[in-house]
Amino acid sequence: RKEVEQDPGPFNVPEGATVAFNCTYSNSASQSFFWYRQDCRKEPKLLMSVYSSGNEDGRFTAQLNRASQYISLLIRDSKLSDSATYLCVVKPELTGGGNKLTFGTGTQLKVEL
Amino acid sequence: GAVVSQHPSWVICKSGTSVKIECRSLDFQATTMFWYRQFPKQSLMLMATSNEGSKATYEQGVEKDKFLINHASLTLSTLTVTSAHPEDSSFYICSASGSGTGDYEQYFGPGTRLTVT
Numbered sequence: 657r658k659e660v661e662q663d664p665g666p667f668n669v670p671e672g673a674t675v676a677f678n679c680t681y682s683n684s685a686s687q688s689f690f691w692y693r694q695d696c697r698k699e700p701k702l703l704m705s706v707y708s709s710g711n712e713d714g715r716f717t718a719q720l721n722r723a724s725q726y727i728s729l730l731i732r733d734s735k736l737s738d739s740a741t742y743l744c745v746v747k748p749e750l751t752g753g754g755n756k757l758t759f760g761t762g763t764q765l766k767v768e769l
Numbered sequence: 770g771a772v773v774s775q776h777p778s779w780v781i782c783k784s785g786t787s788v789k790i791e792c793r794s795l796d797f798q799a800t801t802m803f804w805y806r807q808f809p810k811q812s813l814m815l816m817a818t819s820n821e822g823s824k825a826t827y828e829q830g831v832e833k834d835k836f837l838i839n840h841a842s843l844t845l846s847t848l849t850v851t852s853a854h855p856e857d858s859s860f861y862i863c864s865a866s867g868s869g870t871g872d873y874e875q876y877f878g879p880g881t882r883l884t885v886t
Contacts, residue, residue: 664810699862699877700813743812755801755866755875761812 657682660760662744668766673734677763679727679744688747689720691729693740694762700743703729734767741765771797773865775878782853783886789849790881792863798843799865803875804836807860819846843867853885 662679669675681689689706704711706718706727717730727744744760772795782788792802801820805813817833819825819840827833837849846865850857860882864875 660812697860697880697882699880701877702874756803756815756818757875759812759814761810 658760659683659748659758660744660746662760662763664761664763666764666766668768669734671734671736671767671769673767674730674732675734675765676731677729677742677744677765679729679760681725681727681744681746681758683746683748684722684725686725686746686748689727690745690747690757691716691718691727692743692745692759694743695740700745700759703742731765734765736767736769739765739767771795771865771876773799773863773876773878775863775881777881778879779882779884781884781886784854785852787849787851788853788883789847790861790863790883792846792848792865792878794844794865794867794876797865798867799846800843800867801865802840802846803864803866804838804846804848805862805864807862807880813862816848850883853883855885858883858885 660681691703692700693703694700704713706720708720710719715732719728741762741764743762746758774793776791804816807813816831817825817827819838821840821843825838840846862880864877866875
C-alpha cells in the first residue's frame with residue numbers, strides 16, 4: 657500500500673463548480689498534513705496546511721480525519737487558474753525523520769469554460 | 770517567503786557524461802536540503818537529505834555513488850548525476866529548510882529537467 661494515496665483524475669469541471677479531492681495516508685503516527693499545488697513542469701507550491709479542526713483559506717477548505725486517516729480539499733467557485741495538480745503531502749512522525757515529506761501522486765484538475 | 774533557486778533549468782546531455790545541478794537558498798540559511806526526482810505522472814520521490822557540513826542520507830534504492838550530493842555551505846547544495854543514462858532523465862527538484870522557515874516547511878526550487886540522450 658502506498659504511504660499516501662490519491663485519485664489521479666483528471667477531474668474536468670466547469671468554471672464556478674465546487675470540487676473535492678480526497679487523500680488517504682497509511683502511517684497513523686503522521687503529524688503534519690499539507691496540500692500543495694503543482695503546475696505543469698513547475699515545482700510544487702504550498703497551498704495550505706491541514707488541521708484536525710478544519711481550515712479555510714478563501715475558496716479552499718481542508719479537512720483532516722485522523723480516525724479514518726483521510727484528508728480532503730474542497731475548492732469552491734473554481735477558476736480557470738485553479739487548473740493544476742494537487743498534491744497531498746504528509747510529514748511522518750519518525751525519530752530522526754527531520755522534515756521529510758511524503759508526496760501523493762497528485763490529482764489533476766482541469767477547469768473549463 | 771523564502772526563495773530557492775536551481776540551475777540549470779534544463780539540460781540535455783549525452784549518455785555517459787556527468788551533470789551537476791545547483792540548489793541555492795537566496796535569503797535564508799538552509800541547514801537542510803532535500804533532493805527529489807519526479808518522473809512523468811508520478812509523485813515526487815525523495816532521493817536524499819543533506820545537512821550542511823555532513824554526508825547526505827540517501828533513501829533506499831538511490832545509489833549514492835551515482836548521485837553525488839555536496840552541501841558545503843548554508844546556501845548551496847549540489848547534485849551531480851554521474852555517468853548519466855537515459856533512464857536518469859527526469860525532473861530534479863531541490864528544497865530547503867532552515868532557520869526562519871519553520872520546523873516543517875520546505876521551500877522548493879523551480880526544478881531542473883534533465884534529458885539524457
